[in-house]
Amino acid sequence: MEIWQAVVLGLVEGITEYLPISSTGHLIIAGDLMKLDRPETKSALDAFCVIIQGGAILAVLALYFPRFLQMLKGLLGRDAAGFRIFVNIVVAFLPAAVVGIALKKVIEAKLFHLGPVVFSLIVGGIYMIGVELWRRSRRPMRGGIEGKSVEDMTVGDALAVGLLQIFSLWPGTSRSMMTITGGYFRGLKPGAAAEFSFLLGMPTLLAATLFTLYKDYAEHKTAGGPNMFETLGSKPILVGIAVAAVSAFVAVRWLVGFLNRHGLMAFGWYRIVVGVALLVLALANLVTVAK
Secondary structure: OOOOHHHHHHHHHHHOOOOOOHHHHHHHHHHOOOOOOOOOOOOHHHHHHHHHHHHHHHHHHHHOOHHHHHHHHHHHHOOHHHHHHHHHHHHHHHHHHHHHHHHHHHHHHHOOOHHHHHHHHHHHHHHHHHHHHHHHHHOOOOOOOOOOOOHHOOOOOOHHHHHHHHHHHHOOOOHHHHHHHHHOOOEEHHHHHHHHHHHHHHHHHHHHHHHHHHHHHHHHHHOOOHHHHHHHOOOHHHHHHHHHHHHHHHHHHHHHHHHHHHHHHHHHHEEEEEOOHHHHHHHHHOOOOOO
């Protein structure tokens, strides 16, 4: 993999990871357009599309460091609200983690290509527009933007968000889309729904990243072939992660304000436009939807 390709993938990951438009779907699309999705590199590219999320983890850790300190104080018995937030993140994390481990091989074999991504982009766009119309139809409560804060969430709220996160295991669906809309359904403010999605992304992305690194090392050691770093190159991988961290930092700061002002509607239309554009490209034989 060339450095410029790593920069492109890092930008795609950082910008899309926390936006409700699917980072995995966009990475698969970008890899296909740059002809990286070849049989000899597909396994390494799929692993890279997961471990590049390490950059997004660093961005949220930097932006929400006070919140993580609050949760640490909660674990030490010094902040009740921080302890509740920590428990809620654990509860929301578990459903997708369990299902993801159980179905990982099936998902990678059947869904990590453009066909399923195009389908989920379009269906997810329609879903998001519907959710936003539903939210706007509700009677606003006094005080401006209606809803709970992250501190007000219950364990039931967290479990509901976590169950919806399972759907994001389908590439192109978007973890952020499912967790933010899950927050909507449970009465969170748009900004609070986004914040909980960011916080929930930390253990989710970290677990996926560490598991993928271990799996890549163990499988290639057993098989005797090159691992991801040997196939793609260590330098491009590190550059991709660094670019992802910087771009995710900018994207996260922007998203909360945008959601509070405009909601999810624009992202829904974006997903539909991208999905339809990919279908047109497929009909013109410029991309391969099915593999």
